Amino acid sequence: MRAWLMPEGCDGFDKIHLADLPDPEPGPGEVLIAPRAWSINYRDFAVAAGKYFGGPITEPSIPLSDGAGEVIAVGRGVNNVVVGDKVQGSFFLDWMDGPQAMGRALGDGKAPGMLAEKVVLPQQGVVKIAQSLSYAEAACMPCAGVTAYNALFMGGRPVGKGSRVLVLGSGGVSMIALQLAKAAGAEVIATSSSDAKLERVKALGADHLVNYKSTPEWGKHIAKNFGGATQVVEVGGTGTLQQSINALAPEGEIALIGVLSDGEPPHPRQLMMTGGSIRGIFVGSVRMAKDLNTMVDEQAIKPPIGATFGFDEAIAAYAHAWGPDSFGKTVITLD
Ligand SMILES: NC(=O)c1ccc[n+]([C@@H]2O[C@H](COP(=O)([O-])OP(=O)(O)OC[C@H]3O[C@@H](n4cnc5c(N)ncnc54)[C@H](OP(=O)(O)O)[C@@H]3O)[C@@H](O)[C@H]2O)c1
Known part of the structure; x- marks a missing residue:
């Protein structure tokens, strides 16, 4: 089979290469999948650059956490x-339900990665896709989709009618969060560096738009003009956290997700004045992935795919996702 590989010591996505590998066989309790589509997440750049939690890649490994495809064989004892x-x-192979439990994570350089023609996964880490989605759309869900779902619905005040959700930038997590929040009946405030992208965000249903470049004090702007955010999908990191705190409505909740920008971390005392809170998010469980897929089917949600590349064009796909023209999810398909 063909697979993309990150070499030992990989220090950038441009170093991945196509390889011919022996076809994998499913052992007891394992499932052999033929992926048909994959999506790129910001995390995949960090893994390929050797800057993810585990540090540089120590042996050649297949990249990407997110893929969707067809089951082509099952090992003894597989019953799901x-x-x-x-x-x-499932992004996390061992977090089934309940409180946060990390363990093995797809595509991190140690656990299996998905960017191959065949992949073996333990059965507990295999989830049926939403029936209404194509393989390309389903491939957007394991990391970005589940993270957005966790951020919006698993906190102390699940998003619903009367919520006012702030999503930052027009990347994968934020655009799926926008769609889920709208489907749940919330009002959505969205930011972007680009007015052209804000038009696309508006077409996805955002109620209020802010260009975070031309409105550098966007947090106060949102509190003053739109009544503040009851939930923030915080993908920016230390470079945006102060603004997100400024944007909070009383008792608002920040879902702490991303690391897109650097800056001086804010002093948390402002949260005391407003009763605000910050909740850390690390993707989510198999249960969340299943519940998300149910919601996607019920609400006819289609994740926004900004660009699609062929299997041979994986490096070009990474480059696009990294570049200024990316919007929503960047996808790789076999077809
Ligand atoms: N904790 C978790 O479980 C988890 C899970 C998934 C992702 N993440 C993290 O969440 C972040 C987003 O991931 P992603 O895959 O959605 O990324 P992505 O699709 O690559 O998002 C890229 C977009 O982020 C926006 N952006 C960049 N800098 C920004 C800033 N300073 N303020 C606001 N927006 C900014 C830009 O939007 P515009 O071009 O519109 O300005 C850019 O197009 C990453 O840091 C990722 O590592 C964490």
Whole structure:
């Protein structure tokens, strides 16, 4: 089979290369999947650059956490899927339900990665895709989709009618969060560095738009003009956290997710004045992935795919996702 590989010591996505590898076989309790589509997450750049939690890649490994495809064989004892099922991987292979539990994470350089023609996963890390989605759309869900779902619905005040959700930038997590929040009946405030992208964000249903470049004090602007955010999908990191705190409505909640920008971390005392809170998010569980897929089917949600590349064009896909023209999810497909 063909697979993309990150070499030992990989220090950038441009170093990944195509390789011919032996076809994997499923052992007991394992599922053999033929992925048909994949999506790129910001985290995949960090892994390929050797800057993810585990440090540089110590042995050649297959990249990407997110893929969707067809079950083509199952090992002895597998009882949750059958050959022919359409499935996705779960970002965390061992976090089934309940409180946060990290463990093995797809595509981190140690656990299996998805960017190959065949992948073996333990059955508990295999989830049936939403029936209404194509493989390309389903491939957007394991990391970005589940993270957005966790941020919006698993906190102390789940998003619903009367919520006012702030999403930062027009990347994958934020655009899926926008769609989920709208489907739940919330008002959505969205930011971007680009007025052209804000038009696309508006077309996805955002109620209020702010260009965070031309409105550098966007946090206060949102509190003053739109009544503040009851939830913030905080993908910016230390470079945006102060503004997100400024944007909070009383008792608002920040879902702490991303590391897109650097800056001086804010002093948390402002949260005391407003009763605000910050909740850390690390993608989510298999249960959240299943519940998200149910919601996607019920609400007819289609994740926004900004660009699609072929399997041979993986490096170009990474480059696009990294570049200024990316919007929503960047996808790789086999077809
Ligand atoms: N904790 C977790 O479980 C988890 C899970 C998924 C992702 N993440 C993290 O969340 C972040 C987003 O991930 P992603 O995959 O959605 O990224 P992505 O799709 O690559 O998002 C890129 C977009 O982020 C926006 N952006 C960049 N700098 C920004 C800033 N200073 N303020 C506001 N927006 C900014 C830009 O939007 P515009 O071009 O519109 O300005 C850019 O197009 C990353 O840091 C990622 O590592 C964490």
